[in-house]
Amino acid sequence: MNVPKDLKFTKTHEWVQLDDDSVIIGITDFAQSQLSDLTYVELPQAGDHIEAEEEVAVLESVKAASDIYAPISGTIVEVNDALDSSPELINTDPYGEGWLLRVTPDNVADLDQLLDADQYEETLPNE
Amino acid sequence: MSEQAAHGWAVTFPDPQPFAPTEALQETLARARYEQRIPDTVLFLQHQSVVTLGRRGRTQHLLVSPDQLHKQGIDFHRAGRGGDVTYHAPGQWIVYPILRLGGLGADAHGYLHNMEEMVIRTCADFDVEAFRVPGKNGAWTEAGKIAAIGFHLKRGITLHGLSFNVDVDLAGFQLIVPCGLAGDPVCSLKQLLGDQTPSLRIVRDRLQHHFESVCGRPLIPRTPANLPV
Numbered sequence: 001m002n003v004p005k006d007l008k009f010t011k012t013h014e015w016v017q018l019d020d021d022s023v024i025i026g027i028t029d030f031a032q033s034q035l036s037d038l039t040y041v042e043l044p045q046a047g048d049h050i051e052a053e054e055e056v057a058v059l060e061s062v063k064a065a066s067d068i069y070a071p072i073s074g075t076i077v078e079v080n081d082a083l084d085s086s087p088e089l090i091n092t093d094p095y096g097e098g099w100l101l102r103v104t105p106d107n108v109a110d111l112d113q114l115l116d117a118d119q120y121e122e123t124l125p126n127e
Numbered sequence: 128m129s130e131q132a133a134h135g136w137a138v139t140f141p142d143p144q145p146f147a148p149t150e151a152l153q154e155t156l157a158r159a160r161y162e163q164r165i166p167d168t169v170l171f172l173q174h175q176s177v178v179t180l181g182r183r184g185r186t187q188h189l190l191v192s193p194d195q196l197h198k199q200g201i202d203f204h205r206a207g208r209g210g211d212v213t214y215h216a217p218g219q220w221i222v223y224p225i226l227r228l229g230g231l232g233a234d235a236h237g238y239l240h241n242m243e244e245m246v247i248r249t250c251a252d253f254d255v256e257a258f259r260v261p262g263k264n265g266a267w268t269e270a271g272k273i274a275a276i277g278f279h280l281k282r283g284i285t286l287h288g289l290s291f292n293v294d295v296d297l298a299g300f301q302l303i304v305p306c307g308l309a310g311d312p313v314c315s316l317k318q319l320l321g322d323q324t325p326s327l328r329i330v331r332d333r334l335q336h337h338f339e340s341v342c343g344r345p346l347i348p349r350t351p352a353n354l355p356v
Binding site: 035040069 | 208209236238264277278279281
């Protein structure tokens with residue numbers, strides 16, 4: 001299972017990447033593999049404020065609809081519109097083209113509360 | 128919680144229920160389950176006649192307008208579950224398991240498989256052969272789809288679930304393209320077994336029995352009035 005070392009993670013299987021003064025948020029390779037083929041993505045809008053651990057998006061796969069939670073509090077500056085027509089990007093490239101949101105954090109220091117790659121890997125079931 | 132953790136609750140509603148309040152109840156129970164205030168809980172109920180659309184459901188799969196549905200005494204709702212459009216009515220068992228799966232979809236594959244399995248085993252109890260169809264969710268017989276499955280995960284807790292056609296007026300399915308699958312017939316135990324169709328109560332008991340064995344969660348009865356919500 002691919003867990004990039006340079007990202008931060010949540011127990012609910014989101015990843016966060018610091019990129020200048022904003023962060024990019026997506027779901028992990030483990031999460032996409034569990035949900036299997038994604039068919040539909042319901043994202044919030046740019047300008048929305050999100051609260052850490054609150055629901056921000058819903059991903060639907062051939063198996064189930066599943067909620068996605070905000071890793072940190074902040075304001076959404078951009079959402080990945082490409083997912084509207086190509087939700088499968090989350091399956092094929094969860095850490096790249098399958099990103100979900102770009103957010104300006106209320107407090108960048110909040111990232112320190114998140115899991116690092118090793119800690120996240122420990123939460124995953126043994127294969 | 129230790130005593131509760133060993134046994135889940137089975138909550139059976141005697142009368143057909145309107146859709147919206149049971150969706151609200153599931154949200155409340157899912158929150159309580161997440162906060163570990165209740166054990167895994169399975170709702171068994173029938174719905175009053177209603178057409179529901181899943182999140183990605185498209186109104187083009189409704190063959191009549193919501194207004195026309197209402198004129199026929201059929202309610203219409205958009206539901207939080209996965210999947211497309213379906214029809215519920217008395218004579219169809221609805222099973223809504225509020226279960227902690229652990230983690231996001233930590234076993235979404237397994238859970239879906241288990242829901243299908245409990246229906247397949249229940250059908251087998253009445254000598255009806257049911258099976259999975261690759262690439263589709265639910266359970267089929269030679270005469271058509273007998274159970275629909277659509278669920279939603281919130282913080283690792285399942286909501287929504289399955290509907291199983293026992294003795295339901297199949298004409299309601301003529302008003303929709305079930306699950307968005309054109310040309311896919313829907314059937315019921317009644318259609319297959321005629322006079323030999325078991326009572327709803329017997330079918331409910333078999334569904335619970337197979338839920339308990341397939342999901343490894345024994346259930347004890349709890350009346351709707353006794354839910355701590």
